[in-house]
Amino acid sequence: MRLEGKVIVITGASAGMGRAMVEAFVKEGAKVVGVARRQEVLEEIKEEVAAGPGQFEYYAGDVSKKEVCEGMIDFVVEKFGRLDSLVNNAGIMDDSAAAGDFDEERLQKIFELNTFGVFHAMKKAVNQFLSQPRDDEDEPRGSILNITSIGAQHPNAGMIYCASKAAVESATKHTTFMYMKDGIRCNAIAPGGIITDIFFNMPESEPKAKQKMGVLNMMAPTMADAQVISDTAVFLISDEAKYVNGQIVGVNGGWMVV
Numbered sequence: 001m002r003l004e005g006k007v008i009v010i011t012g013a014s015a016g017m018g019r020a021m022v023e024a025f026v027k028e029g030a031k032v033v034g035v036a037r038r039q040e041v042l043e044e045i046k047e048e049v050a051a052g053p054g055q056f057e058y059y060a061g062d063v064s065k066k067e068v069c070e071g072m073i074d075f076v077v078e079k080f081g082r083l084d085s086l087v088n089n090a091g092i093m094d095d096s097a098a099a100g101d102f103d104e105e106r107l108q109k110i111f112e113l114n115t116f117g118v119f120h121a122m123k124k125a126v127n128q129f130l131s132q133p134r135d136d137e138d139e140p141r142g143s144i145l146n147i148t149s150i151g152a153q154h155p156n157a158g159m160i161y162c163a164s165k166a167a168v169e170s171a172t173k174h175t176t177f178m179y180m181k182d183g184i185r186c187n188a189i190a191p192g193g194i195i196t197d198i199f200f201n202m203p204e205s206e207p208k209a210k211q212k213m214g215v216l217n218m219m220a221p222t223m224a225d226a227q228v229i230s231d232t233a234v235f236l237i238s239d240e241a242k243y244v245n246g247q248i249v250g251v252n253g254g255w256m257v258v
Contacts, residue, residue, distance in 0.1 A: 001029030001053060002238040007080045009033045009072055011063045011121065012090030014041040016196030017147065020226035021087060021233050026054035028234055033076045034058045035068075036090070063090050064113040069120035073128055082132055085237045086125040088118045088168070089147040094158035107160050114164035118146060122175060122186075129184050141183035145236055146172050147229070148248065150192035150255050165190075169248055176246030185245045187236050192252030193223040224253060 008025055012018035013034025025032045026049045034042055034056060042058035049056045059075045061068035076083050091114045094106055122144055129142035151157040152165040168188065175186040232251050235241055 001027075002234055002240065003054070004029030006030045006084040006237065007033075007076060007082055008085040008087060008237065009035060009059075009076045009083065009125075010087040010089055011035045011072075011117075012147075013058070014038045014045070017191065017194060017226045017229045018089045019045065020230040021089065022056065023049060024227075024230035024234050025237075026052065026056050028054065028238075030054045031080050032056050033072065033079065035061060035063060035072045037062050063117040063121065064109075065117070066120045069117055070124045073121070073124040077128060083125060083128050083142060085143045085145065086121060087145045087147070087233065087237070088121055090117065091147065091149075091165075094161040096158040097160070099159050102158060102160050110160050110164050114161070115167045118168050119171060122146075122171065126175070126179060126184060129179075130182060134183060137181075137183070139183060140185070140239075140242065143185040143187070143237060144172075144175065145233060146186070146188040148172070148188045148190045150190050150250065150252050152190060152248075154192075154255065156192070156255070172248065173246050180245055185242075187241075187244060187246065188248045189229060189232055189236070190248050190250045190252065191229055192250070192255035194226055194229060194251075195223050196226055222253065224251075 003025055008030050010018055010021055013022050014036035022032055022034050022045060031054060036042055039060035042060060046056050046058060057079060059072045063069055073083060092110055094110055125144060132141055134141060146168050148168050149165040151162040152169045172186050172188045228251055232249060
């Protein structure tokens, strides 16, 4: 098992890519704490993966809130005694609006979840990693995996969403630079065209944006199942990826060339 014994916390765990990663991590022997707002769904997931071989616990809360981001890490450490990996997966889409048309309320809401929540969780996790003793300076302390989007580098969504994800990609590389000699890895997966709840629940596109996006969507590759993300995540968290650091891994079927 590629993740046997590793302690992992993952946000946005109740659906889509998050749920697929939970199932994959538990299958690979990890001790996973899933975080999401819908406690009833997290309870269902716990029953579904109860056979193991890994273990699943949950922490219900909204990770756009700083206190939840900090509380989930405290819960993991109290439950399992350490933290090996943080996966920042929770996120929401915008309405594809451009600079002249975006909604102020949506701006605040999206950055609170997609960006600020990620930053708060990263800060708490990094300090937890640094507090964990290691036998020698080459021993890894922990890893962070951020789920960004092709939108960080490609105008396939609105300005707000694209900017919120671009900020996380920048933070991913900065964290790598600052902590690589402390035994902390930080990478990101940039999905594109994945069939998840966020795709079906995204707000109606702003009219001008809808027209422009329609041209892109006609050329886009076939959409994929969330398992392509969980497969990549297992590798990036595992010891197989011990020399993979500061990378933005595109999992998009070729979307970036459209």
